[in-house]
Amino acid sequence: MSVNREAALREISEILMPDGKTLEQADIVRAFSIDGATIRFVLEVPDADAARALSAVEAEAKRRLQALPGVEKVQIVMTAPAARQTRPPQGQPQGQPVRSSGEGGPPSLQIGRHPTAQAGPQPIPGVKNIIAIGSGKGGVGKSTVTSNLAVALAKAGRKVGLLDADIYGPSQPRMMGLSGRPASPDGQRIEPLHAHGVTVMSIGLMLKEGEAVVWRGPMLMGAMQQLLQQVNWGELDVLLIDLPPGTGDVQLSLCQKAQVTGAIIVSTPQDVALLDARRAIDMFNKLKAPVLGLIENMSTYTCPNCGHEAHLFGHGGVAAEAQQLGLPFLGELPLQLEVRLAGDSGKPAALGEGAVADAYARLADRLIKGGIA
């Protein structure tokens, strides 16, 4: 008989901690997994003293879970993040929470936890529109488009937020020229950072340099929930969300946790990118997030020396695809060295003047006139 994960979690959620909180409220259960008849999880505690104080909680959790039909073995491990007491049980997803405290003490808010219950997708207080920017394929310029669009909307006078949810390759800190960890003075709320008139939060700002996130569905869902709801976004006309490429848990979490106004899909004109873009569109349709339109990135290349125009990845494929699918085509963005250099230097090209800035201004204008930004 297979063990139901939700039922098992429910079984231990109400166990009382020494401070009177329930186990669920204390939010210390990590990496909960069921492998046949074995349940394994980690109880994250601040130090060895706290671990000792929780021995009754551990015993009670074991007792309750072992009483469930189909459960033969329960392995619980206590870990202290600073000085790990024990290795996690073998085969665990390495869903270790990321601390924002870094080297220098508080703030100590953790990003990455199991999601808390909520009744369907929620609005973010103060945020009028939430636009997800997705792509089917990696490397088509989704993050570049997001940062430039954010800047262009801010230049047009809109109050703009940018959430970098590209959990596997967060690039907005670099593209927006940000570093440093967002503060969490009360350990509950996170203060976002600000750059070029845009309010920014990135999962990358909560990780150590070079650190990889290896989380599975529930941890990702919890992390997304935190980034959406625990960040002090303030009053925003629009929050742009830079998603990882493809069709995975982050997209699913976003659409389950937040009331997304719609999604914009970025693609290059090549057939292979378009094929993947179609999958992304299909996913948003299934998740009931309206697709607001398609953008062609890396469209025309104009030689800076002779002015000759070339179409390195083809041209017009995204517009044709949009027409075929009955979706709005939002515009094409040129392939230019300046775009990459600007992104690498933390000052998106849309901040300046010229063809690229104009293309982004047109795109921003279109979204504003459409009432979605």
Ligand SMILES: Nc1ncnc2c1ncn2[C@@H]1O[C@H](COP(=O)(O)OP(=O)(O)OP(=O)(O)O)[C@@H](O)[C@H]1O
């Ligand atoms: N229009 C453009 N002109 C020139 N370079 C571009 C353009 N768009 C993106 N790039 C460059 O291409 C690279 C990939 O872009 P970016 O990181 O935005 O893609 P992505 O789709 O977000 O990738 P990922 O799959 O990592 O999320 C970056 O070096 C970026 O500077």
